[in-house]
Amino acid sequence: MTHEHHLQAWQESQELAEAMQPLIGRLYRQQGIEITVYGRPLQNASTIDILKAHRVVRRHEGQPLAIQHSFPLLKALCELAPSAAEIDLGKLAVGYWRDHSDESGIVDYLAAKLAPALGQGALPAPTDVVLYGFGRIGRLLARLLIERTGAANSLRLRAIVVRGGREGDLEKRASLLRRDSVHGSFNGSIEVDLERSAIIANGTFIQVIYAKQPSDIDYTAYGIDRALIVDNTGVWRDELGLSEHLKARGAAKVLLTAPGKGEMKNVVFGVNHDVITPQDNIISAASCTTNAITPVLKVMQDRYGIRHGHVETVHSYTNDQNLIDNYHSGERRGRSAVLNMVMTSTGAAKAVAKALPELKGKLTGNAIRVPTPNVSLAIINLSLEQGTDRESLNAYLQQASLSSSLHRQIDFSASTELVSSDMVGSRFAGIVDSQATIAEEDHCVLYVWYDNEFGYSCQVVRVMEKMAGVIRQDLPA
Known part of the structure; x- marks a missing residue:
């Protein structure tokens, strides 16, 4: 290929990647669908990240996945409107083009592969989430929860709880969320509402609550109810200490982002998350x-x-x-x-x-x-x-x-x-x-x-979803 052909091919792929972005966003916000390519998430991904994800397929299949092959399947996905699933577009595209030479069979193929996610009806109401502590893990959890906002969002970040409350504290907390020396700048905009003691990140209103101990807080005063409290302070490691969270009005469950002591269930999502039952109120996400x-x-x-x-x-x-x-x-x-x-x-x-x-x-x-x-x-x-x-x-x-x-x-x-x-x-x-x-x-x-x-924080979010009763299909099976 000549220089011009290489450049033209790249530009065509880039245009398709740009066209993918609103489709991927719409599927997530409206249907709760997370699109991946061989495990690489495409939600909020840049055009370059989308193209790079397609090249990861080479590692497993011997050749990259052409975006020209995945794009028509993504369009058909939007028409079928599945819900509450993580869908690997890469696996679907590789599987389809292995047995087909044109696009005529895409809808029937997808309908068969995605049957468990079709016609599921209304999505469940989101669970209120409170981050108790706002350190390294707390701020990364906030980023992950904020990027998942939308009508189909299953976890809704409502508040963070910290000690302090001195002058300038709120601005400092917001600045630490906005800029991170390791993980880079926050992907979006952050505002501070001093009057209501809140941080507004990408439209998510996050109440900042100052408290010395969990039992002092009345979450219902902030419109928060049946909340999942994610304790990332490490101060309490056993069920007795963590049960103090359940004394707060509006708190329903507690997740510890550290190894739990005693008989507490320590969950590594993917390995033993099935041990979580609706009756469990205190769980550890291990280390x-x-x-x-x-x-x-x-x-x-x-x-x-x-x-x-x-x-x-x-x-x-x-x-x-x-x-x-x-x-x-x-x-x-x-x-x-x-x-x-x-x-x-x-x-x-x-x-x-x-x-x-x-x-x-x-x-x-x-x-x-x-x-x-x-x-x-x-x-x-x-x-x-x-x-x-x-x-x-x-x-x-x-x-x-x-x-x-x-x-x-x-x-x-x-x-x-x-x-x-x-x-x-x-x-x-x-x-x-x-x-x-x-x-x-x-x-x-x-x-x-x-x-x-960050990798650990992603595991924590998966445990949070399980505790909130979220059932997300993993397709294609």
């Missing part, structure tokens, strides 16, 4: 590391069986460490986080057993905090009940990332140039770095990257 490693460990256990293993996490520093050497109650954590690699402990390996009981007592773990602000790496060293080799193991993990029930949790990379910053903003719980895989007979070592902030 970022537990969410990253448990899906991979589950698929390994299902296929090969795990005799025992060790998990070493190379983890970015967090806010509980010191910038420079100072007193800290934890061993070694008082030393400068930005100048040292710091050995510490992790409960993630033992916590896996709460979501995957068959691995109880089979895993050990340690952690090394390193001088990076985000994205961590789990090194999983396993002794297996069945032997394998590197090629077979990678092929299995790639297939799990594409078509297993854990395809939203496990991503797969074949790049030889991958580094930690490439995973910032990943919506997967973990990303298998296949180029680092070691496998010989009954022993293997897996390297799993994870955005310990």
Whole structure:
């Protein structure tokens, strides 16, 4: 192809990507449909991101998906008007064009593939959400909830609760939501309503409530009722402490964004979210590391069986460490986080057993905090009940990332140039770095990257939806 042909082809693809954007937005806002391409979400995606998502198909199919092939299916989707589903447009397009040579059969094909999401009637009323705490995870949860606004939105962010209330506090909170040194600028506009003590983000009115303890709050005074309270402070870790939230008028359920203590259910979405019942009022979404490693460990256990293993996490520093050497109650954590690699402990390996009981007592773990602000790496060293080799193991993990029930949790990379910053903003719980895989007979070592902030927050939102009773079809099956 000549230079002109390359440029013309690119411009044609870009125009189709631009035409896709309003269709994708309309499907989400009006029907509760989330469009993906091989797991890459297209909602609020730029034209370039849409084109890049189509190129990801090459990793699994050997060639990229032409947007000229996916666009007519997206148009037909809008006409069929499915509801409450996550639909992988990439898988539908690849499947259709594998067996068809023209567009004449698209509607019938989609009607068959999307039957569970057709004719479902009215969508359920949204659940009020309160973020108790507004730190790293709280602000990312706010971003995720705000981007999902629309008539079909199942989770409605109504308020955040923080300590303080001093002059200038509201503007500071809004500024931290607007700008983030790791995740970049907020995608939209943010206003501050000083008179009503609120932040308005992309039209979402978020009441800012100042309180010293959960039981002091009357949410109904703000028009909030039967709310899901998402505690991201880490102050309370057991059911007794978290039950203080349920003493507040208007609060119905509590989700902890940290490992829960005692008999509390620790949920890793995709692995054991079915343990959540309508009667559960207090749930833990476990830790970022537990969410990253448990899906991979589950698929390994299902296929090969795990005799025992060790998990070493190379983890970015967090806010509980010191910038420079100072007193800290934890061993070694008082030393400068930005100048040292710091050995510490992790409960993630033992916590896996709460979501995957068959691995109880089979895993050990340690952690090394390193001088990076985000994205961590789990090194999983396993002794297996069945032997394998590197090629077979990678092929299995790639297939799990594409078509297993854990395809939203496990991503797969074949790049030889991958580094930690490439995973910032990943919506997967973990990303298998296949180029680092070691496998010989009954022993293997897996390297799993994870955005310990954003990827974990996406898992938290999935648990929130389950607690709110949201049933979202995952299509095509």
